Amino acid sequence: MGATFDTIVIGLGGVGSAAVYALASQNVRTLGIDQFTPPHSRGSSHGETRIIRKAYFEHPSYVPLLLRSYELWSQLELLTEQKLFHRTGLLEIGPSDGIVVPGVLLSAATHGLEVETMSMSEAQRRFPGIDGDPTWSVLLEHDAGYLKVEECVSTYLQQARMLGAELKVDEVVVDWQSRGEAVVVRTNKDEYHARSLVIAAGPWASQALARYRLPLRIVRKHQYWFRGRTPWYRQNHGFPCYFYETPQGYFYGFPELDGSGMKVARHSGGDVVQPPIDGQHPVDDNDRMLVESFLERHLPQMDPDCLQSKGCYYTMTPDENFIVDRLPDAPNVTVVAGLSGHGFKFTSVLGEIAACLSTGRNSPCPIDFLSLHRFEGTQ
Ligand SMILES: Cc1cc2nc3c(=O)[nH]c(=O)nc-3n(C[C@H](O)[C@H](O)[C@H](O)COP(=O)(O)OP(=O)(O)OC[C@H]3O[C@@H](n4cnc5c(N)ncnc54)[C@H](O)[C@@H]3O)c2cc1C
Known part of the structure; x- marks a missing residue:
């Protein structure tokens, strides 16, 4: 025994x-x-990074968990003298009557969280290199960013x-x-x-x-890395994480990091795989094309030649x-x-x-x- x-x-x-x-x-x-x-x-x-944010568009009930989660990440950083959480801020961009923007505003109002609201044109002045439908709303959550996973x-x-x-x-x-x-x-x-x-x-x-x-449903996802043609998208240039709600689906990404580049991915979609899962991730040309055309539309100064990609799994509940x-x-x-x-x-x-x-x-x-x-x- x-x-x-x-x-x-x-x-x-x-x-x-x-x-x-x-x-x-x-x-x-x-x-x-x-x-x-x-x-x-x-x-x-x-895959290097994960977005962390508080004004949770998915549901305000997650916010108390996030408040505690922020405290615990900060305690771990203090204890180990390591930087795990990079507070770059997060832009959330989409139609004002969509899912993301109203969801963020509801969580922020319910829990008294600070979120800055701006028009697409103001966002483009402050963060050159981003693009989107001029009628979309843009929210900036300052107390957000990414964790080194x-x-x-x-x-x-x-x-x-x-x-x-x-x-x-x-x-x-x-x-x-x-x-x-x-x-x-x-x-x-x-x-x-x-x-x-x-x-x-x-x-x-x-x-x-x-x-x-x-x-549970297992969905195979892909993460891609790209390089910018200008320094605008770099973290040390003040570029934040971003999450877009578009007619083609949800896309998100991170500032361009020295060494690896900018990670971009499609949050929606993906192939459902049957257990037992094997950790294999064949290339998904359709997913990659959708990510590349997202970049062309919304971050047009990114070079659309992908540097590398990595697969990963979502485990979905209904x-x-x-x-x-x-x-x-x-x-x-x-x-x-x-x-x-x-x-x-x-x-x-x-x-x-x-x-x-x-x-x-x-x-x-x-x-x-x-x-x-x-x-x-x-x-
Ligand atoms: C591409 C991608 C992007 C994402 N982006 C974000 C994001 O930006 N922000 C965010 O908050 N979340 C994000 N997520 C989701 C988040 O990463 C996952 O929800 C989280 O990492 C899941 O952690 P886990 O512990 O459940 O699974 P895992 O980290 O996979 O851990 C499960 C562990 O169990 C072990 N295991 C399983 N079965 C056995 C067994 N029989 N015997 C022994 N060991 C076993 C496995 O080997 C594995 O190590 C993303 C996920 C993906 C795939």
Whole structure:
């Protein structure tokens, strides 16, 4: 029989790395297991950068989680003297009666968040090199920017290890069972026992939770890097992150960084892939053409020759809200899944919430809207 812990975490990506850190910092005897060596590029937490923002167009209910998430990122930066969050600001651009602009304004009004509103022509004066329909609205959220995704994961793992968490990498969980007040986790190498379990398996969640038949859809996405023909788009030139709602879909990107260039991607669309997922990302010419024509229309001084591309997975729920809950028939098993392509900015707080739920405490933030109950009767 293998070793015994208080809590085992399956998956050490975005959520799992934050969860093992939160558990270890509360003196919980923690074991984290990952099938690869995170940060790796086969799941959902890679590709240099992730946008972080507070005035959440998706739903105002996310804002309390974001407020806590900002605090936790800042604590991690202070503790490790590392810059993980780059506050470049974020431009959100689209029709005033669309989804994004009204959504941002609703969250900002509900939670008293500061967002600057301007016309397209004023935005073009302040940020030369952007373009869009002259009737669109432009919002600038100053307290937004990007997180260095791989660094966030590796920093949490490093800190968790320093606090005594045991981390097993290149070890695959093949089965787990909850037996009353105990859990047993079997891997391809050993068997482990604990009082509670956190499952943070990202795009492998439907496999890790196969018997629960969660309504998850895995979508293959692509991220592309380009170079500007002028210095206007560079971070050191004051260019922010951006998110556009266009008739062709949602597109977003980052300022051009020294070395790598500007990362741009299409948030909408993507091919649905069937589990088991394999981390393979064949080139998607149609997606790339859509991104290139977005650049031609809206950031016309970018050179449309792509420097490199990387694939990644979104794990979508039917309503595109996360799943954060204890399993109804096994309350010592906590699931964080279905982050639906917008979860990285939350991983700090989701790790903390998972640590609370798995040690018998309440969530520090309201998460009822993320419960499993909402899918009852829909599968
Ligand atoms: C292209 C792209 C752009 C994105 N942009 C943004 C953005 O700008 N802002 C934002 O907030 N979010 C963004 N997201 C979403 C965000 O990155 C994800 O929601 C988040 O990273 C998911 O983290 P996770 O921990 O759920 O999954 P992962 O980080 O993939 O972690 C899951 C881990 O579980 C491990 N695992 C799974 N099964 C097993 C098993 N059986 N045994 C052992 N280990 C196992 C895997 O190896 C993996 O390491 C983006 C996602 C993509 C793909």
